[in-house]
Amino acid sequence: MSAFQTPLLIDCLQVSNPCRERFLEWRTGGLDCVHVTLAIWETARETLSVIGKWNRLFAANDDLIALAGNAGEIERIAASGRTAVVFGFQNSSPFEDDIDLVGIFHTLGVRIVQLTYNVQNNIGSGCWEDVDHGISQFFGRNVVREMNALGMLIDISHCGPKTGFDALEYSERPIAITHANPSEFVGFDIELNRRNKPTDLIRAVAQAGGVIGLSLYPKIMRGGSQATLDDFCDMIEWTVEHIGIDAVGFGTDYYTGYPVEAVDWWRAGRWARESPLKLPSAFSPWPDWFASPAAFPGVMAALRARSFSDQDIDKIAGGNWLRLFDESFGPLPID
Amino acid sequence: MSAFQTPLLIDCLQVSNPCRERFLEWRTGGLDCVHVTLAIWETARETLSVIGKWNRLFAANDDLIALAGNAGEIERIAASGRTAVVFGFQNSSPFEDDIDLVGIFHTLGVRIVQLTYNVQNNIGSGCWEDVDHGISQFFGRNVVREMNALGMLIDISHCGPKTGFDALEYSERPIAITHANPSEFVGFDIELNRRNKPTDLIRAVAQAGGVIGLSLYPKIMRGGSQATLDDFCDMIEWTVEHIGIDAVGFGTDYYTGYPVEAVDWWRAGRWARESPLKLPSAFSPWPDWFASPAAFPGVMAALRARSFSDQDIDKIAGGNWLRLFDESFGPLPID
Numbered sequence: 001m002s003a004f005q006t007p008l009l010i011d012c013l014q015v016s017n018p019c020r021e022r023f024l025e026w027r028t029g030g031l032d033c034v035h036v037t038l039a040i041w042e043t044a045r046e047t048l049s050v051i052g053k054w055n056r057l058f059a060a061n062d063d064l065i066a067l068a069g070n071a072g073e074i075e076r077i078a079a080s081g082r083t084a085v086v087f088g089f090q091n092s093s094p095f096e097d098d099i100d101l102v103g104i105f106h107t108l109g110v111r112i113v114q115l116t117y118n119v120q121n122n123i124g125s126g127c128w129e130d131v132d133h134g135i136s137q138f139f140g141r142n143v144v145r146e147m148n149a150l151g152m153l154i155d156i157s158h159c160g161p162k163t164g165f166d167a168l169e170y171s172e173r174p175i176a177i178t179h180a181n182p183s184e185f186v187g188f189d190i191e192l193n194r195r196n197k198p199t200d201l202i203r204a205v206a207q208a209g210g211v212i213g214l215s216l217y218p219k220i221m222r223g224g225s226q227a228t229l230d231d232f233c234d235m236i237e238w239t240v241e242h243i244g245i246d247a248v249g250f251g252t253d254y255y256t257g258y259p260v261e262a263v264d265w266w267r268a269g270r271w272a273r274e275s276p277l278k279l280p281s282a283f284s285p286w287p288d289w290f291a292s293p294a295a296f297p298g299v300m301a302a303l304r305a306r307s308f309s310d311q312d313i314d315k316i317a318g319g320n321w322l323r324l325f326d327e328s329f330g331p332l333p334i335d
Numbered sequence: 336m337s338a339f340q341t342p343l344l345i346d347c348l349q350v351s352n353p354c355r356e357r358f359l360e361w362r363t364g365g366l367d368c369v370h371v372t373l374a375i376w377e378t379a380r381e382t383l384s385v386i387g388k389w390n391r392l393f394a395a396n397d398d399l400i401a402l403a404g405n406a407g408e409i410e411r412i413a414a415s416g417r418t419a420v421v422f423g424f425q426n427s428s429p430f431e432d433d434i435d436l437v438g439i440f441h442t443l444g445v446r447i448v449q450l451t452y453n454v455q456n457n458i459g460s461g462c463w464e465d466v467d468h469g470i471s472q473f474f475g476r477n478v479v480r481e482m483n484a485l486g487m488l489i490d491i492s493h494c495g496p497k498t499g500f501d502a503l504e505y506s507e508r509p510i511a512i513t514h515a516n517p518s519e520f521v522g523f524d525i526e527l528n529r530r531n532k533p534t535d536l537i538r539a540v541a542q543a544g545g546v547i548g549l550s551l552y553p554k555i556m557r558g559g560s561q562a563t564l565d566d567f568c569d570m571i572e573w574t575v576e577h578i579g580i581d582a583v584g585f586g587t588d589y590y591t592g593y594p595v596e597a598v599d600w601w602r603a604g605r606w607a608r609e610s611p612l613k614l615p616s617a618f619s620p621w622p623d624w625f626a627s628p629a630a631f632p633g634v635m636a637a638l639r640a641r642s643f644s645d646q647d648i649d650k651i652a653g654g655n656w657l658r659l660f661d662e663s664f665g666p667l668p669i670d
Contacts, residue, residue: 045380052435100387107443 008032010318012213013179017257023064029296032078039089041269047094071326088112102146114155124163127194132160153328174209179251206247213251218284343367345653347548348514352592358399364631367413374424376604382429406661423447437481449490459498462529467495488663509544514586541582548586553619564624
């Protein structure tokens with residue numbers, strides 16, 4: 001990746017309610033690129049309105065942000081002192097049952113799509129399902145092929161383990177875990193373990209050229225809301241040691257700015273009257289050392305105090321994501 | 336327009352059910368560019384699937400056609416021996432009530448939008464309404480402004496006369512009548528007159544830099560299905576004489592390949608149980624001298640036999656449309 005000279009800082013998942021205040025936090029935090037979420041349970045039509053909202057935000061905040069569709073655009077936007085936004089879905093719901101919608105949303109800028117969100121859909125299974133039947137024979141494999149052909153990165157963060165392994169098997173291109181943590185490091189509490197990833201899966205993703213974004217979401221960190229910055233740096237060190245320096249990046253899963261009802265929407269969408277999680281509808285507080293992405297310089301300083309080389313730091317900060325984006329966002333060459 | 340050296344042949348409206356056979360007819364006819372219809376009554380979501388269908392057609396027929404988003408692309412596609420397709424709507428139904436959808440469909444390639452189709456909608460009135468209340472104060476004017484800003488050509492072919500004049504008043508850019516004929520030439524039969532345009536409106540469109548596409552649709556021609564090629568050439572001569580050589584082009588309104596139920600859909604959409612037109616649900620036969628767009632060379636030969644100069648012929652064939660497309664399909668410069 002000699003084309004990329006400047007080390008960039010990339011957060012490969014945030015899901016905040018977007019507004020200028022968030023974009024200012026990105027600039028304070030030194031974030032060159034953020035992968036944002038357009039859809040959790042939204043239909044195609046609803047997702048068009050989310051893109052419409054973002055288009056208004058791009059017009060009103062063009063001093064702070066711009067949409068990026070490839071690695072070169074990310075670099076140019078970063079060089080202009082702004083944050084590049086990469087559009088993503090945390091569920092394939094905007095594709096509905098229509099393979100043509102993959103290309104249409106690619107045209108509209110979407111570059112990363114998580115195949116399922118917690119529960120089973122027409123493509124595969126989510127991490128909450130007791131039995132993960134893997135990627136469906138027809139629509140699931142067709143969507144993987146279509147995403148491969150167009151240049152849309154497959155994300156398995158909230159998928160079940162078999163669906164993750166199936167994605168690796170059926171995808172001709174590297175896949176990503178944009179925001180999850182290693183179960184082996186965090187611990188095997190059943191709820192945490194559902195969202196976090198087994199070491200063999202992370203390793204297989206890395207061996208195929210993929211990257212894992214380590215998350216600061218308290219519910220999936222060792223220590224929960226009491227997790228310290230040292231705990232987070234320990235997890236980065238552990239993952240680099242067990243998976244490899246070329247496969248580790250950030251995927252904070254940071255969110256803010258929603259009414260508390262958003263929790264019910266994320267947990268149950270329109271597929272249940274109430275969430276199967278027997279937990280109160282409340283936000284988990286973020287640790288005081290990461291009250292917002294504006295705190296990224298502190299995270300980077302703590303990381304630099306560890307034993308990483310400058311080159312390693314650059315890879316973790318954004319070099320690995322940028323390399324994967326560069327390999328992922330263009331069309332497959334025709335045979 | 337010295338940039339455009341090669342005379343092109345452009346048909347600024349066809350509404351056939353698209354398939355390879357139609358594209359082969361375009362090549363036989365020597366058509367360099369065709370403006371096609373994606374939506375009559377379709378919602379945003381339904382229109383995405385129409386675009387999806389076209390994307391499959393582009394992939395399967397890339398030896399014959401390609402999508403064009405501006406005049407330069409039309410020229411390059413024509414120079415490659417293929418027909419450039421320009422996406423359009425015959426109604427604003429895909430915008431629903433959402434101003435953001437204008438930009439989203441522009442991103443997806445839509446460049447020409449007729450404000451209304453025969454009847455009143457949230458933007459204005461169609462030509463069938465006994466009273467045309469003009470362009471609505473809020474959504475209508477907002478859509479005109481948004482189309483102007485993004486570079487989407489306003490089409491008033493099926494609009495009522497006041498909505499047409501209002502579009503001229505509110506639009507900062509030229510507008511078009513992509514497919515209609517002059518009432519004064521065709522005659523004032525009440526039904527024909529509703530679709531055809533009064534001379535003062537056509538003249539005002541031309542004075543603002545717009546173009547009228549003269550139609551071969553039998554129902555709106557002098558002589559109906561008995562209209563001769565001479566009648567059509569007479570109409571071109573009449574329009575050039577009364578409106579001006581820089582404002583006349585083709586907009587055949589040619590269609591084929593549909594089951595007869597399509598007539599009911601066009602006439603009544605989902606807004607009526609039956610069409611207000613007391614006419615049988617049947618297609619009007621095309622004249623034998625224009626059985627399909629493959630017959631364009633015969634039309635051009637008849638036109639060349641008239642008293643037009645070569646330069647005039649080039650303008651009518653496609654030069655006027657290409658000039659208008661070049662002025663219309665880019666964003667407005669920011670003040």
